[in-house]
Amino acid sequence: MPDALLETRALNAFYGDFQALFDVSVTVAPGEVLAIIGANGAGKTTLMRSVAGLLTNAADMVAFKGRPIGSMRADQVAQLGIAMVPEGRQLFPSLSVEENLVIGGQVGRSGPWTLRAVYALFPVLEERRDMPPTTLSGGQQQMVAIGRALMANPEMLLFDEISLGLAPIVIKSIYDALPEIIREGTSAIIVEQDITKAIAVSDRVYCLQEGRIALESASADASRDAIARAYFGT
Amino acid sequence: MSAADNHIVARASPASRIAAFIGVLLLIGLIAAPWWAGRADMRLISEICLYVALASLWNLLAGYAGLVSVGQQAFVGLGGYFLFAATIFFGVPPLAAIPLAAAAGAALAVPIAVLIFRLRGAYFAIGTWVVAEVFRLVFAQVSALGGGSGTSLPAGIVKGIAASRSLREAYTYWMALGLAVLVVAMVYMLLRSRRGLALTAIRDNELAATSLGIDIWRTKFFVYVISAALTASVGALIFLQKLRISPDAAFSVNDWTAFVIFIVVIGGIGTIEGPIIGTIIFFLLRETLADLGTTYLLVLGFVAIAVMLRAPKGLWGYVKDKTGVELFALTRRVVPKR
Amino acid sequence: MEWVNAIVQGVLLGGLYALFAAGLSLIFGVMRLVNIAHGDLIVLAAYLGLTTTIALGVHPLTSLMIAVPAMAAIGYVLQRGVLNRTLGDDILPPLLVTFGLSVIIQNGLLEIYTADSQKMNAGAIETASLEVTGGISLGVLPLIMFATAVAVIAGLQLVFYRTALGRAFRATSDNQDIAQLMGLNKAHVFGLAMALSLAVVGIAGVFLGIRTSFDPAIGPGRLIFGFEAVIIGGLGNLWGTLAGGIILGVSQNIGAQIHPGWQTLAGHLAFLFVLAVRPRGLFPRIEG
Incomplete structure (x- = not known):
C-alpha cells in the first residue's frame, strides 16, 4: 500500500526483555480514522508510544509517508507532523492553560490551528487561559490536551484512551467535537475502550490481543461477534 | 514430588568457599607480618587496611542505604581528635581510646542524622559536607588542641603504648588489620541479617519497601550511626599512627572522602568485594603514579568518571555480571539437594 | 555603628552568594541535577577572567565578555557530552560524575596555575565608595555586584516565566516524555539549562576574582555557600535564593564581627539553624 500515510511493518516492540508487540502491521491512509481496540495490556498504548517515538524500535518498523521513523x-x-493526546491527559502543571497550548505549537508547523482556532473550538479554555491546568475539570483538561496536540497542526493525530476516566456527558461532548477536530485531510488513530463509540467514529478498526492483531476490518462491516471473539480470544 | 522437595535455598557457593579458605590463609599471613615484613611494608598494609575499612563503610552508606555522604571526613577527624583529647586531657590509654572513639562518633551521629536526614539525595550529600566543615572550623578554634595548626601526641603517651618502637608499630598494625576485618565482617553480617534484607529492599525500591512495612528512616538512621561510629574508630587509629593532627588533615575531604568514593566506584558500588578490590587498585595506581603528583588525582578523576559512565557497577560488578561469582555469599539461590 | 556596617556589608556580600546559588538552583529546578563541581566551575571562571585580563590587557569587568560565553559553551558541551548520560532515577551517577569533575577541575587548575593565590585588580573602582551616613560607606564595586546579582535573578525569573525557553525548561521539568512529544529535544533543553547556569557562574567567578584572592582549592567552599543560600531560601525559588544569600552573608559578617575565626562557621550555623526550624527553607516552591 504505497499511499499509506503511516504504517507499521511487522512491529515488534519491547520493554527491556519483555516483548509487548508481535508482528503488528497497521496502515493508515491519508484522511483515514483508525480505531484500535483491545483489552488492558493488549498493547494499544505500546503501539501509540512506538509511533510517537517514545519507544524506539528498528527504523523501518514504523514508516511515515514512506520514510522510516x-x-x-x-x-x-x-x-x-505526528501529534499525540496522551493517556491521562498529562498536561504540564507548571504551565498555564495558554502556555500548555502554545508549547504544543512549538514544533513550528503552520496550518489552520492557532490559539484563536482552539479557543473558538473550546471557548471555556479562553476564560481559563491564565489558570494552572490542575484547577480545571477532567473534561476541560482533555480539551487542553486535544488543543495542545492540534496546535502542532499535525497530519496524524494519536488519541490514547480518549475517554478514559471522563464523565459520560463529557465523553459525548468530546465525540461531538471530533469531526471538527479531525478535519479534512488529517488522519487519526483512536485508542478506545468503548467499542461502539470506536466503531462509530472510525473508518477501519483493528483489535489487538496480547500484542498481536486479532482482527482488522472496515468499521462498517465489523460484526459484534467477530469483535467479541477477537477481543476476548474465545 | 514437587521441585521444592529436592531443592534447597543456599547462599554459599564453591567460589565463596574457596574465597573463604584463601581469605583465612591470607589473614594468617597478614597477622604474622610483623615477623616477615619490613617497616615500610607494614605501614603500607595498615594504610590499605584502614582504607578497606573506610571504603566498606562508605559503600554500606551509599551502595546499600542510599545515603551518599561526602562528609565522612567529619567522623574520621572526630575520631582522631577524640583520641588526642582523651589521651592528653584524661589520660585514657591510646589503644582504649579507639573503641571509645566509636561511642563518641555514634553519640554525635544521632543529632546530625536527625538534622541532615531532612535533606534528600544530592542535597543530603552537600549537607554532610557542611557538617564536616563545621567540625573543621570548630576544632580550628580549640586552642588547647593547637587551634588551626594542630598538635602532636606527647612523647609520654606514645611511649605508653609499648616500650619499643617496633612493638608499638606491631600493635597499631594489628589494630588496623583487626579493624578492617571487623568492618568487613560487620557489613557482611549486617547484610545477611533481617536489616540487610530491608536495606536491599530500600535500595531496589523505596516505595515498595515502605508498603512492605519497612521503616526507611529508622533503617537508614541505624546504618548512618553504625558507620559513623566505626569511621570514628578508624579515624582514631589513623591519627594514632600519624602521631600528629591538624584540622585540615583531620577533616580533609580529599583524603577521607574523595579517595574513598573513587575506591568504591572503581571497585564496584553495592558489593562487599568492590571496596576491597577498589582499594587494591587504588594503591597499585598510587604506588606506580605517585611521582606524577596532581596528575595522579586527575587520572583518578577521569577513571572514576569513565567507570561510572561505562560500567556503573564497577570492576567487581562487571565480573559478577559476567561470571555470577560471589566471594561473600549473600545471594540466595535455589540449588538441587545433594 | 560597626554592627550596622557589618550587616550592610553582609547584605552586599549576599548578592555574590546569590550568584553562586542561582545556577545551582536553576539546574536543580530543570533536571533535578546537583552539580558538585559547581564551586570549581566558579573558580575556573575566575581563572578564565584572570587569563583574559592578562592576555588582552583589559579591565577585569571587561573579561566578563569572554568568561560568560566561554562558560556557557563549556556548560552546553559538558551537559550534552557527559552529564545527560548520568540522568535517570538513580541519583548516584550524576553525583559521582560531578564529584569526579570537581577533582579534575581542581587539579587541572593546580597544574596550570599552581597553588599560588591570585587576584584580579580592578583599579580605582576597588577603593571607590559612597558615604551614606556617619561611619557607613558603601563600596562602589560591592554595590555594582549586588545590583548585578539582583538583575541576574530578575533576568532568570523573566526567562523562566516569560519566554519560550523558560516554558521549555518548565515543561521538561514537569514531564520529560510529554515535553519530547511537543518537539522539545530534552538533551538540548538540558544543555541550554546548563549553559545558562554556567553563564551565571561566569559572572560569579569573575566577581569572586575581583573581590577576593582565589586559588584552585576554594571551589568546594563556594559550592557550599551557594548550596546554603539555595536551601535557606527554599528550593526552586530564585528570589528566595537571593534572600538566602543575603541571610548567609549577614550571618558571616556578624560572626566575623564577634570573632575573626567565626565568619564561615557562623554562616554554616545559620544554615543548620534554618534546616532545624524550617527544613524546606524560608520560601519553598518545589519538592526536593
Missing part, C-alpha cells in the same frame, strides 16, 4: 526520538517524530 521507527528509531527516531519523539521530538523528531513530532516535527514531522
